Amino acid sequence: MxxxxxxxxxxxxxxxxxxxxxxxxxxxxxxxxxxxxxxxxxxxxxxxxxxxxxxxxxxxxxxxxxxxxxxxxxxSPFHPLAQYPGPVMGKATRFWGLWKAYQGYKYLYRKQLHDIYGPYVRIGPNEISINDAVAATQTLSRGGIDKGPYYTGSGKPSSITPSILEITGEAHTTRRRGWNRALASVREYEPLLSKRVTELVSLLEDNVETDLADWFYRFTVDVMGDLVYSGGFELMQNGDVTDLGGSIARYMKISDLLGQIPWSIDVLNSIPLLGRSFHGTTDYAKNLAIRRIKNGSGDLKDLYYHLASADEGGHETKKPAQEIAAADSLTAIVAASDTSTTTMTSVVWFLLSHPAYYQRVQEELDRVIPSGDNLPDSDKQSHLHFVTACINESLRLHPPLPSGGTRKVPMKAGGRSIAGRFVPEGTSIAIPCYSLHRNPEYFSYPDQFLPERWLPDSKLERHNVSAFMPFSIGPATCAGQKFAKLELTMVLSALFRCFDLKFADGFDSEDWPRGMKDHFVVTRGPLHVRLTRRSNGYI
Structure with missing residues (x-):
């Protein structure tokens, strides 16, 4: 040689x-x-x-x-992020973060890192995680920092139309207006929800012991099918015969993993099996859109109507392309069904794990919704203070998007000052709300389920709502959060008003949280419960 x-x-x-x-x-x-x-x-x-x-x-x-x-x-000390502490393997390679993401527990891993290193942790060669409410607000609010490669290069080839989650700037603002028009008021959707909740309770009556997480998923998909496409799924009646849930879970996992190494997208997308998974999802969205166009929207203007139509107010006179409406409408199904399912399941798990709080919920429901009354309308729901507190506390402890995506400080911008700390240009920033929600600086007894912290007469010392962001904040805040809150309250009110619940015999309830895996949106394991119809149930 x-x-x-x-x-x-x-x-x-x-x-x-x-x-x-x-x-x-x-x-x-x-x-x-x-x-x-x-x-x-x-x-x-x-x-x-x-x-x-x-x-x-x-x-x-x-x-x-x-x-x-x-x-x-x-x-080395010469790297622009050398001042930020973190694990050596995380600093050295993105593949360390990819491995943690693959395991599904990166939200727990990042909280562990913050517990060790403090509010600013370097989790990748050019990425930091921030567990600070002021920094989170400055990063995510209007005028903050745009989405990073995790979103803008989240695993899809350039030939596939990006959804609203994957775009930034004026394009995002324009697309968002259709969502805002559709979801500005949720009262018109109460009959839709009432019908589906009644159906859910009726079907649950035939199940003494069942997996409640599965029923919640079927319910949320059916509701979103009504809201987005004016119907069409009927998972509660027929089951998930097309494995929609499995397909969505696989798609979200692949997207989440590729979001960790966005530079590899073009290479990996050339692999036939992986490429087909993306195009298959896109084709599915197109077929749903075609079916919706053929069937029409009926009396209620569904979300697809607003996404695919010009603005009646004259702000957008040109109709969006069908591919755009199809991509965004499928995003609504995916995002809303999994997030709502996770929250409903978590509320039930927390309450069954804390019998005193469960009893208090039923007492409030019995008082606000007398026997014989129908489903609560918006006025009655406004009086369900403790039910709302339990929902908020579950969202705090089990946020459905526990790690979120990333923002990126623009190149050639000279860096940014965030909460008094300098962040160099090109740095990706993660704001893991799971860590933020459990930060003892903002919440007393942060790891405990204490719904009373959300009540006006709470005696807890620390309760900083600026650190509570399960629906995100700023321009990317969830457009459907009003609808989600209405849905959560109606379903859980009906469930606890109509049934007495307890964990099924042999079900390891203490182990259930370990089944929650984070691939952008949380997936969860089965929640087996026994249901007994209450004599004073109201449906």
Whole structure:
């Protein structure tokens, strides 16, 4: 082997690190091609006999030099984020964060890191996690920092229309107006919800012991089908015969994992099986849109009507493309069904785990909704103070989006000052609300289920609602949160007013939270309960 080959290959690795650090690629396709060719080209350039041994030596020296250079720089005091503490493996490689995301417990991992290192933790080579309410507000509010690659490069190929979750700036503002028009007032949707809640209670009467999480998921999908497409799913009656839930879970997991390493999207998307999963989801959305167009919206203007129509107020005179309306309408189904299911299931689990609070909920319901009354209307729900407190406390302890995505400080912006801390340009920022909601600086006894903290006469010392953001805040706040709160209150009120519940025999209730896995939206395991119809039930 020639004496000059190894030093030259090592130097070439260092040069590549400098080049790609200075001119960071947005796609890995060309970069991988260049990296694959260079050691062979170097061998040809140096000359001498061409052998497999020399070729392998060139590649090994090149890749070892390149990798060591990257790792040493990332953990060195010369890196722009060197001032932020964090695990060495997290600083060295994004693949460490990818592994944590794959396991589904990154929300627990990040809270553990904040418990160790404080409110600012470096969790990736160019990413920090912030557990500070002021910083969260400055980052997420209007005039803060735009979405980062986790959203804008969240696993989809460029040929697929991005949903509202994946766009920023004026495009997001324009698309958001259709959502705002549809969900500005929720009173018109009360009959829709009332009908579905009555159906759910009726079906639950036939189940002495059942998986309540599954019923909640079927209910939320049926409700969102009514709200978005004027009907069409009927999972409560027929079950999930098309494995819609499984398909959505797989899609969300892939998107979440690719969001950890967005530069790899183009490469991985070229793999047929992975590419088909994205196009299959998009085709499914298009088919739903086509069916909705064929059937019409009926008497109620559904969400698809607002997403696919020009603004009657004249702000948008051009109808959005069908692909845009299809992408956003499917986003509504995915986002709302899983988040509402998780919250409903968590409320039931918390209350059955705390019998005194469960009894207090039923006492309030019996008082506010006398026997023989129908489902509570909005006026009666406004008097369910303790039920609302239990919902808020469940959202605090089990937020349905516990880690969220990231924001990114723009390049060539000179960095940003956030809550008095300088954050360099190009840095991705994560605001994990699971950690924020359990921060003892903002909430007394942060890991305990204490619904009374949400009542006016609470005696708890710390209760800072600025640190409570289960629906996010700012321009990206959940457009459907009013509808979600109405849905949660109606379903849970009906459930606890009509039935006495307890955990099913043999069900390990203490282990249930470990089944909650975070792939952007939380998935949860079964919640097996026994139901007994109350004699003074009102439906």
């Amino acid at each position: 020639g004496f000059s080959l190894i030093p030259c290959a090592s130097m070439l690795g260092l040069m590549n690190h400098w080049f790609f650090h200075t001119y960071e690629p947005s796609s890995a396709n060309i970069s991988f091609l260049i990296l694959a060719i260079e050691p062979t080209a170097l061998l040809r350039l140096i000359g001498g006999p061409f052998s497999l041994t020399r070729l392998l030596g060139s590649y090994c020296a090149f890749l070892i030099s390149l990798s060591l250079s990257i790792v040493v720089y990332r953990i």
